[in-house]
Amino acid sequence: MTKPLEPLPQGSCDCHVHLFGPAGRYPFSPDRVYTPGDAGEDELRALHARLGISRVVLVQPSPYGTDNRRMLAGLERLGSAAKGVAVIGLGTPPDELDRLHAQGVRGVRVNIATHGMDDPEEAWRLIQGQAQQVARLGWHVQILARLNVIEVLAARLMELATRVVIDHFGLPDLALGPEQPGFSGVLRLAGSGKATIKISAIQRLAGRGHLARAIPFIRALSAENPEALVWGSDWPHTGGGRGVGRAATDIEPFEAMDDAEALSCLTEAISDPAQRHAILVDNPAVLYGF
Template identity: 45%
Template sequence: MLSRRQTLALALANGLALTDRTALAAGEAAAPTVKSPVSFAVLPGACDCHVHVIPDPARFPFWAGRGYTPPVDPPESLLALQHALKLDRVVIVTPSVYGTDNAATLDGLRLLGSRRARGVAVIGPGTGPAELDALAAAGIRGIRVNLEQAGVFDPAASAKALASAVQQIGQRPWHLQVYARLSVIGPLKPQLAALPVPVVFDHFAGAQAALGPDQPGFGDVLDLVRGGQAWVKLSGAYRASTRAPDYPDVAPLARALVAANPERLVWGSDWPHPDSTPKPGRKPTDLAPAQDIDDGRLLDLLAAWVPERAARDRILVENPKRLYDF
């Protein structure tokens, strides 16, 4: 009799979507990053809006200019995470280690299937209309503008990057996912408010929990969210805080965002929790172990941040459904 992992491998070899019944049964194996049970009822249709997939680099090579090398975490592991957290939907984001090559993300979308998965791509100046149309057909619903990569912290350079991205999107019903720090977001507030496409800020918009909701720039984010001009991902709490495992200083940031506009918030695990922080003596080609994060506890924190069930369900189900066109 085949084991669960063998059954899933057979399904993959035959090109079957991971959402097939056989593959679902195989994917019920334990997810090692889920160490604590989730205390609240997760409604059908709930979505993890920020994950990455890192398949075998022999099939999907890393970008030569990457800043770190993550461990392998293929779609099989992502599906196990989805089942462990009782989530039905997921958004796969192309990480910086692939540059502008979205092949690994597209493979994940194909394997998980259109009912479960959507994606956010990274594109370059030479990405043309035909390729963008192919990305849309594969399930891409936005492009990521990473203003934290390669030391790009200048607001003027960031404004140019945003304008270029909007021009490339054209009339496609996509959004801009922006990874930036508050010192960049603040000066760009007028431009961000006027963009003709939705804007989604990663990871609490780069806020630092220790500085609280009154830190410079966070009020600009709240204004954009309050006016419906931007979205924020309640994701990567460990990026904002060092106070593991419950990150209590993140709670005021989350509550301020909920008070501003719960209809412009989504939640993400940031699985598989890559550690891109430079380490002395570690070369970009050296393996950078993932951070030790409890994904069950991360999802459970949402109940503490958003105790009102209706608002929490909106963040997990209805908002992702609208933003990512499920």
């Protein structure tokens, strides 16, 4: 792994990582679509030391379902430099949400795409219900959904009582450029001031050896509103076993990834130091309450 081309500003935040294992202590959901190996705090700290990152957001990964214990253990171990995004059920009681807030959780993730949900109306009912649950806490609703769903729901998402965070650029095909059908919905959300877009999962969306495909997307989003952007590595890069006929219960390898190279896409796309500072430091500080 190489260092980024330029030093990162003090207080830079990686807004999208997952922690896994050990499975004997933190069992996976029987409904999971993949089974990861272990990826813990020591490896994460080492990565961030190399990159020059001092803050992190732990996002509840789908294999754990609504059991947030592994993510919460990470928040405890990483201390004030970490915040969390949980996955909850529609019946999660308010006192449980209060406990999550006290432990550092600042958002809830709605995994629309993970389980193949493609109906915008079904997705809206879930998003709206979760927003109603967490609005009083000042949390945001983080949405993993595909462009067709986001485009249909964009206007309604702007009217939610909570802020909206769009995962992984909205899952576009980076090979098709920002003019592709559906990405206009993500751009409208960015420009609205009501949503945050995560510049994350570049390696998953671009393909190995093609990370620069993300640069036009970053520039298009920044042209709409640089205050609407945050960056995330998506470490430890799940999905190394996609397309090989692996059962959901088989341990799937992580993808080999140079995170410094992925981060350099951001620094290449954004030449203005003030905008870089906003994306890496200021915007995460406001969104997550660092």
